[in-house]
Amino acid sequence: MTLHRIWYENDTRCIAAHFQPAALLDLALARDVDMHRVLRGTTLFVDDILQHRIRIAPAQFLQLIDNTQRLLASDDTAFLLGQRLLPGHYGAVSDALRHADHLQQALDLLIRYRAILSPLLAPRLLVDDHHAYLYWIDSCGNREQQRFVVEATMTAVHALCRWQSGEKLPWSFHFRHAQPRHIEQYWVHLGNDIHFAQQVDLMKIPREYLVRAWPQAASLAGTIARQDSEQQRQTQGWSSSFLDRLFAHLLRHIREPLSLERVAQDFAMSPATLKRTLKKHHTGFQEQLDLVRKHVALYLLHIKGFNNEEAATYLHFHDSTNFRRSFKRWTGFAPSELRQHLSTPI
Amino acid sequence: MRHLFLLHRFNLGLLLVLANAALVLFLAAGDLKPVDELAWTDIIGEGGTAALALAWIVLVLRSRPSGRVTHLLVAGLGCLFFSWWVDTLDEFIQLPDTILWDHWLESIPMPIGMLLLTLGIYHWHREQLIISAQMAKREKLFRDYRLFDKVTPLGGADYLRQQLDIALQQARQQQQPLSLLMLDLTDFSAINRRYGFAEGDQVLQAVTQLLLLNLRRHDLLFRLAGDRFVALLPGTGERQAHALGQDLKAAVDHFAYHTQQQGERLQLCATCAVVMATQDNSESLLQRLNLALARARQPPYAHSA
Numbered sequence A: 001m002t003l004h005r006i007w008y009e010n011d012t013r014c015i016a017a018h019f020q021p022a023a024l025l026d027l028a029l030a031r032d033v034d035m036h037r038v039l040r041g042t043t044l045f046v047d048d049i050l051q052h053r054i055r056i057a058p059a060q061f062l063q064l065i066d067n068t069q070r071l072l073a074s075d076d077t078a079f080l081l082g083q084r085l086l087p088g089h090y091g092a093v094s095d096a097l098r099h100a101d102h103l104q105q106a107l108d109l110l111i112r113y114r115a116i117l118s119p120l121l122a123p124r125l126l127v128d129d130h131h132a133y134l135y136w137i138d139s140c141g142n143r144e145q146q147r148f149v150v151e152a153t154m155t156a157v158h159a160l161c162r163w164q165s166g167e168k169l170p171w172s173f174h175f176r177h178a179q180p181r182h183i184e185q186y187w188v189h190l191g192n193d194i195h196f197a198q199q200v201d202l203m204k205i206p207r208e209y210l211v212r213a214w215p216q217a218a219s220l221a222g223t224i225a226r227q228d229s230e231q232q233r234q235t236q237g238w239s240s241s242f243l244d245r246l247f248a249h250l251l252r253h254i255r256e257p258l259s260l261e262r263v264a265q266d267f268a269m270s271p272a273t274l275k276r277t278l279k280k281h282h283t284g285f286q287e288q289l290d291l292v293r294k295h296v297a298l299y300l301l302h303i304k305g306f307n308n309e310e311a312a313t314y315l316h317f318h319d320s321t322n323f324r325r326s327f328k329r330w331t332g333f334a335p336s337e338l339r340q341h342l343s344t345p346i
Numbered sequence B: 001m002r003h004l005f006l007l008h009r010f011n012l013g014l015l016l017v018l019a020n021a022a023l024v025l026f027l028a029a030g031d032l033k034p035v036d037e038l039a040w041t042d043i044i045g046e047g048g049t050a051a052l053a054l055a056w057i058v059l060v061l062r063s064r065p066s067g068r069v070t071h072l073l074v075a076g077l078g079c080l081f082f083s084w085w086v087d088t089l090d091e092f093i094q095l096p097d098t099i100l101w102d103h104w105l106e107s108i109p110m111p112i113g114m115l116l117l118t119l120g121i122y123h124w125h126r127e128q129l130i131i132s133a134q135m136a137k138r139e140k141l142f143r144d145y146r147l148f149d150k151v152t153p154l155g156g157a158d159y160l161r162q163q164l165d166i167a168l169q170q171a172r173q174q175q176q177p178l179s180l181l182m183l184d185l186t187d188f189s190a191i192n193r194r195y196g197f198a199e200g201d202q203v204l205q206a207v208t209q210l211l212l213l214n215l216r217r218h219d220l221l222f223r224l225a226g227d228r229f230v231a232l233l234p235g236t237g238e239r240q241a242h243a244l245g246q247d248l249k250a251a252v253d254h255f256a257y258h259t260q261q262q263g264e265r266l267q268l269c270a271t272c273a274v275v276m277a278t279q280d281n282s283e284s285l286l287q288r289l290n291l292a293l294a295r296a297r298q299p300p301y302a303h304s305a
Helices: A020-030 A046-050 A056-073 A079-085 A091-100 A105-110 A142-164 A183-190 A207-212 A219-236 A242-252 A262-268 A271-281 A285-303 A308-314 A319-330 A335-341 B002-009 B009-029 B040-063 B067-090 B100-106 B109-135 B159-172 B188-195 B198-214 B238-253 B282-295
Strands: A119-128 A132-140 A173-175 A202-206 B179-183 B220-225 B228-232 B256-257 B266-267 B270-276
Touching: A020 A046, A020 A056, A020 A079, A020 A202, A020 B198, A046 A242, A046 B002, A056 A079, A056 A142, A079 A142, A079 A183, A091 A105, A091 A142, A091 A219, A105 A132, A105 A142, A105 A202, A105 A207, A105 A219, A119 A142, A119 A183, A119 A242, A132 A142, A132 A242, A132 B100, A132 B109, A142 A183, A183 B220, A183 B282, A202 A207, A207 A219, A207 B067, A242 A262, A242 A285, A242 B238, A271 A285, A285 A308, A285 A335, A285 B067, A319 A335, B009 B040, B009 B067, B040 B067, B040 B220, B067 B100, B067 B109, B100 B109, B109 B256, B159 B220, B159 B282, B179 B198, B179 B282, B198 B220, B198 B228, B198 B238, B228 B238, B228 B282, B238 B270, B270 B282
Parallel strands: none
Antiparallel strands: A119 A132, A132 A202, A173 A202, B179 B228, B179 B270, B220 B228, B256 B266
16 A cells, blocks of 8 residues: 655745744844844844745744744744634635634535645544544654644633634643643633643643534625635645654554554665654654654543553554563553543543 | 934943053054063953953943933943053053053043942932832832732742742741732633733733732732732731732723723732741742632632532
8 A cells, every 4th residue: 555645844935934934033023133134043034025926844934933932932823823813814724714614514624625725734633432632743753842832722722712603722741741830821721710830731621612613604795715725635635744744654554563664665765865854853763753653642542542451452562561671661650650641630 | 322322322432532541652662562572461360350340330230220320330341441551551551651541541430430430329229229119018128029020010829939938938937918819810811812912911011010009108019910910018917918808809890901002991809818938938838829710710609619
């Protein structure tokens, strides 16, 4: 089986400069920061962004984020950016979001058009009997900027929901990073249900909120906007990033023996190219495989309610001791510790 | 930078002309020293001091509006620069022993410059007293420009933490109560969405002024984050703080804010919460205050649930 090469990598010029990057520049402009200093090191010029509708690579956008953060030197940059990101001004997909019938539809749009709406961080949705879990995967090797990107993206979804639903939805926020000094920004922009040093970057909400009707919904305009969105996606040519693709691929085949060679073959590239591509995204094959296995293990233990033996069997470990050891390597905790440590699933 | 030179072209031009005149005078009267006779440590020492004086002049001009104090400071620094400049020229150009005016050029501007600088700093001090009075309720005891937020301008969360630590210690020593008040605008994000973020910033600035007017002399106001303000109320018990909070809330609720663009009247609304310090450190006190606000925000019927 081979996959078509329609993903973007961190040096693919895939992000329209007048979408998210322009929102970031607007923020810097509003605080009187010199544009040329913001663009330093990105090989971009002010005119590029103003006059031509150019696209920039994720790596350039990340550099732009780094510059802006340093020049503004303010804890609220990510949150202020987040408030401007969704539904945004990204053409048909933004219209479709604006006319969404309910949360479920908005999230489906967000996931389907993630290459346009959230190019640096890929959303994934999981629903069990009680809750919906929206969790996020690093799409482009964001490294030091990952916290900023996560803060901004979660704020964006939260602000979108609040604006479109007309009420503050009871999201609970889980972050992989440790509690930062500027906790007050989280209080003000996200609310009080906030957890740090978690296993996954994730937003959780009671399931019933998924299908509650939103007042701004417009079914006819929404249908048309969704059709146009599909066209917009096809014109753009990318629907997800390389790391995103790899995560999905590994997830789909997690119960089969996975090796670098086999996955390279599936992606129609040589093992050396796969290695090089992963390195370009500041990661490696084992790290990605462990990431996926951690997600599956957490899903099995906390959402499916498996015990260690069942999870070990599912993931083809010889015994549960081996599984426990690996689990500790992935998460830093033994399965039992994590069960106690977390009052809530995941 | 260009703007700076245009604004102060007279000051800077005069300095340039005088420095040049000294150079021409030296060259006319004396001879260049051969390279092996130059004392490099002296040149670096004296030339470096002159360059620093010039840098101070630029910094003073850049950081201050024009006016008497600025003129005094620049004139003083200009004299110092001139004196050090002549000193440096001395190292390059050998004047005949019969000439005495080079010593006057070097030593006369120095005391005059010191005198002018002292006068300038004295008036600067007077000026600062007036500005500090205007900064009352926003700043106390120490200043760190990095801790001030760029929108309102009030001290931010870090400045609050520092001031809170000091206030908690003082309250404990003096056996005085200390209260904190948190005020949050209701549905502020809707203003940002509907009228734009620039309008939102304007609202925050207006509310800042309003809150400052309604606070007492010894209170301090901070912007915690976004649309959430915190006031530090020394020597205030919970009951009094609560009354003050009600006043602030009423002031915001009745505030007639008009948008910049259309002059449209915006109805603002605030939620207010108060806590009194007991055994807290600054972090736990802030956390308690935040929870109190969350409770205050819930509609009354939610309390029974």
